Amino acid sequence: MVTTESDNVIEISNVNLWYGDKQALFDVSMPVRRNRITALIGPSGCGKSTLLRSMNRMNDLVDGCRLEGRMLFGGTDIYSPNTDVNGIRTRIGMIFQKPNPFPMSIRDNVSYGPRIHGVEDREELDEIVERSLVRSALWDEVHDRLDKSALALSGGQQQRLCIARALAVSPQVILMDEPTSALDPMATSKIEDLACELEKDYTVVIVTHNMQQASRISDYTGFMYLGKMAEFGRTEGIFNKPKEELTERYITGRFG
């Protein structure tokens, strides 16, 4: 896959998306800036998760889902018939709302991806496991029990394990779909710190209902409403002086 040195790792232009007859995204355009955190906010059902999932073709798994428009990843059309979907999902990883570790050991969870991609050397796998767990800020808590079940970890640890699992295959972009909504404030704070740390080497797109979270950690924010990108811009601008009245009403809580 060819990547360019452009500032935008993903370019979304005039995207429309349907689930069967129901249109969920309307003419959505936005850039995803490299090595930045982009937050997507908006009321339930506004299309933010749909947009996020369309960035690594997760919506392919939904029957009757159809997308028009252009979505480029490093200059390559994500939706071109020639695009290797697995390759896209390797480079654009995803973290879900509920942590979903595999029912296996911590080590196997992290090494699962690299093994599928053909890494067999034990030492190399160990190195990937350690590096990924260090990067996901979990290593210190689990290094002495790597062969214990991942299901014994706390919710926050499981979520960081899922992040380690995504990092193990060296993605460029990490999509996070409300990654802290099932976590307590302490675990949430760790995930937020982690997202800010990851920003140095990766690009993060996060869907969140927590507006303070969006303002705390993101560089860019997109506010979506009824399937449209109502406003996109620097987070500071969106939360200080939004251009659109609708955005102002949403972020100040005067909505509906």
Place this chain on the structure above:
Amino acid sequence: MKRFEDDMGRLLETTRDLGSLVCSTIDGAVRAFCERDTDLAREMAERYQRISDLHSVLEEDTLRILTLYQPTAVDMRTVATVLKAITYLERIGKYSKKIAKATIFLSDDISAEGMEGIPEMGSVAVRMVKLAVGSLIDGDTSGLDEISQQEHFLDTLRNSVIRRNTELLRDCPAAADVLMRYMSVSRYLERVGDNSCDIAEKVAYMVTGRHVEIGA
């Protein structure tokens, strides 16, 4: 949301009270100075305590609103503006007190020499405070240009007051006590103007989200 809006409503109402109190105090202090009215000067000097108390109440209210509600956008800009503006208002209150004290000190001096230009400075400064407080309370930026113009005028007047009093001081060093007081009063009025500009800048930020410099 209702609780937040009630708290914001009360915050703005109390800010309005402080604004009106400061306006009438600086107005009274300047009038007392020009008319050598020591009774009025005493009354204005005593008012500073009320200004200071109200300032403290508002400071606590703004910090409480920030802590409890973490406002955003126009709400955040309004709370931030109030937090800054009340400091400027309190300072104007303090200068009013200093002018009132100078009036009481000067009550024995019947000579009006050295006064020249100060009453005019007083009316310009009072006008600036009224414009700034009005714009803060109404969230209206239409008076900001005038504040900027008045600020330049105030500076010009201040320079001539200083020049005149320096000459008088050279000719009559024995009157130093009185002349220095006049110069101080002109300095207080100049600072009142500066603080009005500061309020105006914050109001511009509150309304437009952009930082501007007024009267620089």
